Amino acid sequence: MIVRKLIDSKFNQLSASERRIAKVITERYPVSALGGIEDIAERASVSPPTVTRFAKRLGFDRFNDFQRAIRSEVQDNDSSPLALFDRYHQSGADGGILADLAASVVRLEDDPAATAITQSVEIISACRGRIYCAGGRWSSVAAQYLAFQLATMRGEVHALLPQASGLWVDRLCDIKRSDILVLYDFRRYQEEMFAVAEIVRARGAKIVLVTDLDLSPICELAEVTLPVAVATTSPLDTLVPAIAATDAILVALVDVYKDRSSARMKRLEEVRQKTGAGANLDLRQWPK
Template identity: 30%
Template sequence: MGTSSQTIAERIQKRMDDLTRAERQLALSVLENYPASGLGPLASLAKSANVSVPTVARMVQKLGYKGYPDFQADLREELSAIAKGPIAKHETWAGAAPSEHILNRFTEAVIDNIRTTMAHIDPVAFDDACALVADRSRHLYIVGGRVTHTLAEYLFLHMQVIRPNLTHVQSTSNTWPHYLLNAGEGDVFVVFDVRRYENNTLKLAELARERGAKIVLFTDQWRSPVHRMADICLTSQIIVPSAWDSATTTMLLVESMISAIQTLTWDSTRDRMEELEELFDKTKLFRKFT
């Protein structure tokens, strides 16, 4: 962003404990419809949050801005970044590309994404998400989008080994009502949604929430609109020198979750693994060299 690589949402979350009661009320109002919430006049934002104009000015300064216009400039830049398609992203990168080899530049970008993501992730929230996904008493639904369905399938494949009572929700929306028919209070939906956010994914999350389900969201630094109804939101930095965003950091979180859940449930997971190996032997699915 204009003054920092952090998004405004990340700044707010980092400074939340330093804000006054009125400022926290304002901050939550901004996050409720982020990032569009701060694009109107200062007085309108104050009115919608039911706080005073000076409260808005003070909070903006606590976030590191000289004034409301600078705050809005960063919001507009975030909106522009969210809206970019692959062609626009490639042209933005290509104009300023250094001469070093793409392997090095891409790797450096991914490492920076990992560092930034790890610096801002809440370990308690991550542990809570793992506990929800590991809980066999809750039916687990895993769903991705046009691109993120590959991450959803990867998580689902491993969860099949670790636990029963789960469903891979296909990314075609005309099948969702059938999945939702069985969803109930306390079930868990793991949702993957990164920019450009998908309307169908948002609708699925809304309907799951209405049925009392818990939602764990994997998203990017700008946060999918699904975050407004998510119980836990795990964000990743995704920008790389490419027309497409990177899934590497999100995959890191997914694989970390798989490892954590395996550890939480090792006794039962080991039994399931042993049974699965017996089935592999019976089906002769894999070649043996001994």
């Protein structure tokens, strides 16, 4: 990896503070290079301007250029489902999928994922407007799951699903500065999702991005970027770590919303009973 080799080659020329930044970034490269300047500065116990100087010392005009170079070199352009199947059959890999998934979930307890989960909870809980949840062809499943669970705790939660014809695009016109967008975007990133992120930022709303370890380009626009693993020992990418991270956010929000959530859930039950919507099966009437 070119940028990693560049850091190693320049290491002895760095100041003590810059070396701390280098160690933080190379610890779990490239994921550890993710996030804003303030986040990396805090982890390295330096000031944000020192992080900027570090990037310039490596030959980049801005820290964003440094991160863009990393994303460019680690992006797997050959990540189509067909390519994954071909590599799987050529490698002869077998088994270990459950252990692989479990390890991916456990890694959510480490930085930068753990920090991103905490920051996501803070942004979502502070939102006084609407919360929009969106994703692409595949990742929209996770977005719909978040919207479904979050809607039981607070109102004004909207799922922007690509399967819902053009209606989800129309909702972008309603986004305000007080709103936030939780966006799931994984490799083979869609131009459509990047366009959505640009529109949301232009309207002043914040973005919480859940992406894979290769990092969606949308991370440049996001307030918080939460990296999760999608690759497994099988030829199929997985949403398990993304759903686990989503559940971690939801559990924390249950504690944050407290009485507000309880009151809303009570109202929801009353409405469902009166309308008969989502009526549960009465097992007492089940034939024996």
